[in-house]
Amino acid sequence: MRFEGKGAIVTGGAGGIGKATAQLLASEGARVLLVDRDRDALAKAAAEVSGEVHAFDADVTDDRSVRDYVERALALFGTVDILFNNAGIEGPVADVTEYPVADFDKVIAVNVRGVFLGLHHALPVMVRQGSGAIVNTGSVASARGLPGSIAYNAAKHAVLGMTRAAAAELGGTGVRVNAVLPGMIDTRMLRTLVTTMADGDTDAGLTAAAAAAPMNRTGSPLEVAAVVAFLASQDASFVNGAGYPVDGGALAVMPNGR
Numbered sequence: 001m002r003f004e005g006k007g008a009i010v011t012g013g014a015g016g017i018g019k020a021t022a023q024l025l026a027s028e029g030a031r032v033l034l035v036d037r038d039r040d041a042l043a044k045a046a047a048e049v050s051g052e053v054h055a056f057d058a059d060v061t062d063d064r065s066v067r068d069y070v071e072r073a074l075a076l077f078g079t080v081d082i083l084f085n086n087a088g089i090e091g092p093v094a095d096v097t098e099y100p101v102a103d104f105d106k107v108i109a110v111n112v113r114g115v116f117l118g119l120h121h122a123l124p125v126m127v128r129q130g131s132g133a134i135v136n137t138g139s140v141a142s143a144r145g146l147p148g149s150i151a152y153n154a155a156k157h158a159v160l161g162m163t164r165a166a167a168a169e170l171g172g173t174g175v176r177v178n179a180v181l182p183g184m185i186d187t188r189m190l191r192t193l194v195t196t197m198a199d200g201d202t203d204a205g206l207t208a209a210a211a212a213a214p215m216n217r218t219g220s221p222l223e224v225a226a227v228v229a230f231l232a233s234q235d236a237s238f239v240n241g242a243g244y245p246v247d248g249g250a251l252a253v254m255p256n257g258r
């Protein structure tokens with residue numbers, strides 16, 4: 001029960017990784033506010049996660065909505081101890097020269113501006129408290145170039161940059177900011193991407209995605225949630241500004257190395 005009585009916010013809480021993390025935090029005693037812009041999926045997730053779970057329908061790209069979800073968590077829990085800054089979109093698959101400009105802007109808005117706004121509004125509360133942990137969701141795309149996803153690559157590099165910049169500012173405040181860098185995790189997002197890349201053949205796409213890691217399989221949302229929970233907990237009390245891969249070893253090796 002590492003999070004007994006703690007107040008936690010999980011953005012993208014209706015999605016694969018967000019929901020699994022909310023469930024894990026709640027199962028260890030956290031009181032959780034799920035934030036998502038997909039109202040139906042949000043209501044479903046809030047009903048499915050056991051423990052104290054509240055739902056807040058918001059778009060993380062909207063400054064006022066982000067301020068409101070932080071205020072709502074504060075009103076519900078009295079403190080904001082954990083922010084899992086996780087909402088994200090993948091955008092289309094297209095080479096740089098073909099990538100639609102409007103989609104570039106959309107991906108940057110959700111994956112960069114959304115994460116920035118979470119930091120911008122949650123950090124003052126945490127600094128005032130003298131404690132708190134934020135975990136941002138990066139990706140293996142925070143550290144490597146992936147073909148066909150220029151905006152996603154740019155955004156996830158930015159997430160790691162923002163994690164480091166925020167950690168650099170927070171010395172002595174009692175607040176830590178880290179990032180988790182998932183590899184190929186079996187969620188709606190990965191299935192959408194690999195299906196497109198494998199011309200509609202989801203199974204072939206998942207097999208190819210699995211081959212990106214020396215463990216030769218995709219990961220589960222719960223395997224990411226476990227690392228997020230670690231980073232959010234006192235077990236990680238001296239971990240700050242880090243980007244933790246949860247990728248079956250993908251970032252550690254040369255692709256097609258043998």
Ligand SMILES: NC(=O)c1ccc[n+]([C@@H]2O[C@H](COP(=O)([O-])OP(=O)(O)OC[C@H]3O[C@@H](n4cnc5c(N)ncnc54)[C@H](O)[C@@H]3O)[C@@H](O)[C@H]2O)c1
Pocket residue numbers: 011012013014015016017018035036037038041058059060061086087088089090110114137138139140181182183184185186187188189190
């Ligand atoms: N699945 C993977 O393989 C993988 C790998 C690396 C990183 N990630 C990252 O993990 C995070 C979670 O992705 P997932 O795999 O669970 O996908 P998902 O699509 O299941 O979940 C994403 C959730 O974010 C929500 N969302 C999107 N835009 C939003 C907005 N503007 N405001 C509020 N909510 C919004 C969606 O409605 C959805 O519920 C994302 O940041 C993604 O980039 C996923």
